[in-house]
Amino acid sequence: MGLTLTEKILSAHLVEGEMVKGSEIGIRIDQTLTQDATGTMAYLEFEAMGVPRVKTEKSVAYIDHNTLQSGFENADDHRFIGSVCKKHGIYFSRPGNGICHQVHLERFGIPGKTLIGSDSHTPTGGGIGMIAIGAGGMDVAVAMGGGTYYITCPKIVKVNLTGKLQPWVAAKDVILEVLKRLSVKGGVGKVIEYCGEGVKTLSVPERATITNMGAELGATTSIFPSDEATRTFLKAQGREQDYVPLSADSDAEYDEVVEINLSELVPLAACPHSPDNVKSVEEIGNMKIDQVCIGSCTNSSLLDMLKVAHILKGKTVHPDVSLSIAPGSKQVLNMLAQNGALSILIDAGARILESACGPCIGMGQSPNSKGISLRTFNRNFEGRSGTKDGQIYLVSPEMAAISAVNGYLTDPREIGEMPEFKLPEVFKINDNMVVPPIEAEKMDTVEVLRGPNIKPFPVSEPLSESIEAGVSLKVGDNITTDHIMPAGAKILPLRSNIPKISEYCFAVCDEHFHDRAKEMGKSIIIGGSNYGQGSSREHAALAPLYLGVKAVITKSFARIHMANLINAGIVPMTFANESDYDRVAQGDELVIEDIIGQLKGGDVIKVTNKTKGFSFDTNVSLSERQKEMIYAGGLLNYTKNNA
Numbered sequence: 001m002g003l004t005l006t007e008k009i010l011s012a013h014l015v016e017g018e019m020v021k022g023s024e025i026g027i028r029i030d031q032t033l034t035q036d037a038t039g040t041m042a043y044l045e046f047e048a049m050g051v052p053r054v055k056t057e058k059s060v061a062y063i064d065h066n067t068l069q070s071g072f073e074n075a076d077d078h079r080f081i082g083s084v085c086k087k088h089g090i091y092f093s094r095p096g097n098g099i100c101h102q103v104h105l106e107r108f109g110i111p112g113k114t115l116i117g118s119d120s121h122t123p124t125g126g127g128i129g130m131i132a133i134g135a136g137g138m139d140v141a142v143a144m145g146g147g148t149y150y151i152t153c154p155k156i157v158k159v160n161l162t163g164k165l166q167p168w169v170a171a172k173d174v175i176l177e178v179l180k181r182l183s184v185k186g187g188v189g190k191v192i193e194y195c196g197e198g199v200k201t202l203s204v205p206e207r208a209t210i211t212n213m214g215a216e217l218g219a220t221t222s223i224f225p226s227d228e229a230t231r232t233f234l235k236a237q238g239r240e241q242d243y244v245p246l247s248a249d250s251d252a253e254y255d256e257v258v259e260i261n262l263s264e265l266v267p268l269a270a271c272p273h274s275p276d277n278v279k280s281v282e283e284i285g286n287m288k289i290d291q292v293c294i295g296s297c298t299n300s301s302l303l304d305m306l307k308v309a310h311i312l313k314g315k316t317v318h319p320d321v322s323l324s325i326a327p328g329s330k331q332v333l334n335m336l337a338q339n340g341a342l343s344i345l346i347d348a349g350a351r352i353l354e355s356a357c358g359p360c361i362g363m364g365q366s367p368n369s370k371g372i373s374l375r376t377f378n379r380n381f382e383g384r385s386g387t388k389d390g391q392i393y394l395v396s397p398e399m400a401a402i403s404a405v406n407g408y409l410t411d412p413r414e415i416g417e418m419p420e421f422k423l424p425e426v427f428k429i430n431d432n433m434v435v436p437p438i439e440a441e442k443m444d445t446v447e448v449l450r451g452p453n454i455k456p457f458p459v460s461e462p463l464s465e466s467i468e469a470g471v472s473l474k475v476g477d478n479i480t481t482d483h484i485m486p487a488g489a490k491i492l493p494l495r496s497n498i499p500k501i502s503e504y505c506f507a508v509c510d511e512h513f514h515d516r517a518k519e520m521g522k523s524i525i526i527g528g529s530n531y532g533q534g535s536s537r538e539h540a541a542l543a544p545l546y547l548g549v550k551a552v553i554t555k556s557f558a559r560i561h562m563a564n565l566i567n568a569g570i571v572p573m574t575f576a577n578e579s580d581y582d583r584v585a586q587g588d589e590l591v592i593e594d595i596i597g598q599l600k601g602g603d604v605i606k607v608t609n610k611t612k613g614f615s616f617d618t619n620v621s622l623s624e625r626q627k628e629m630i631y632a633g634g635l636l637n638y639t640k641n642n643a
Ligand code: MIC
Pocket: 037, 038, 065, 118, 119, 120, 121, 134, 361, 487, 534, 535, 536, 537
């Protein structure tokens, strides 16, 4: 039997376990990336490990999230990260150089390599045939130190692409269609592998849009083969030597197959407040809009921007609409400047933003009250834009641009004839905003620069014999990490200060949570299905840890958040019978007797609800290694104990 591309790359990197689906495997990591909002924690953790130099083939630190510097905090964090890079042999991509995933694809990604990043959209690298996975900062720190990265050996879904996209139908519509069919939890425990004749018709930036937003499926990652289109892209980036052809065997077997005929797709939009709430323009209607934002790691490539410039040429943004555009990297912005497209965007009235995440993470450009905002981004969770009642629709750059001109949601096919948009033969290459590592002898003398905002991460204690604690919060299905630990311009500067940031923990759901949890001392959280979907931010585990949360009992978990809970030493449990969810209320006193004994004995843990007077079973799906981590009180303690 032949192998899928995923199996080929994973088995070439396998260092522990066997390629048995559902079991834990350990893989060697070739490259890592961090961004600044998760990076400070990741580097504090790396420092705590005491490894002098990173042991990966390449590790890159990007500054792209916290670039709105309205106080000293973000600038201090940038300086800290820059100095850590110098000391430990890490490439440092300075603010202004662009969004991590866009730049990594352009300048560093290599087909067939493994990459983990402390950002959930790291799977963008799947667009050039990498196994690129989003992870918590602690996992990235361990990988930088040469440690193994562990995942559940995934099921593999084949998305068989046939046909060719019609004019003005975009790569964004492909992933929106996949989301519509599979939902935000449809990818959990799976890798999405794109195959079929239709693959050839998609350029690398288009593929990267699709693998990027595969994060919204909850998938471990998504991947395209590495083929002539990959070679063309890498050659244009001056990196043809990095090209290797890679694909699945023709007789590879998949766990699921999804058929998509590209020719039949239509322009789509994800409606508030979930990336899988997907409808066609026809279904939504020509709704009046207030704002359009173009950019983010999903849709900020040169090709995207050139399409937008073509649509905006000679036009003016509708008087009732604010249009902002953030090209994804310095390379993209500079090429737009050189070929005149930037002038077209400015002429049309676009508000040009720096090459960074910006509005995607609520760093400015929050819409007006109840404002309808079309965004080319990947997430439209409630409140993420910074406006609590903002109505965010996720669309392609093509739909965004024409709608900005018309003032209402418009099917881009109304534009008429579409010229052929081609990748340039040569991209403008100037890596002067990436600081490479210095000579090894000089590294030791580098002083790490710490600002007053950088506080040590919370210590966790070894698991106690039994847990007796009240329920501090009960939430419903699909709770995102943006609920648990909101981002945005006000809160993001506190990413390196857990005591302070924890004041905002769950503020979106219940502003009293912080005080209540603190008062209770220790507590348990109850959640619905797909708990913790979205980002990789380990703050969504570290803040609850700081507030004394000992266990989280849900119907199911999202992958990265569950790993972050385990790394923090918080026990993730799921209801054996989902109906028990309804029988536990906020304020109930729960007892888990002899939890260590129960964990050692198997995967079922009995919990007693003292308040209501009944017991219920929960499941834990933890490997022996993960159980050891839980006993030790998290990954750092576990690593120290084993050192
Ligand atoms: C996001 O898109 O939510 C972020 C901000 O990039 C996060 C990382 C973070 O919270 O810092 C992610 O996707 O992992």
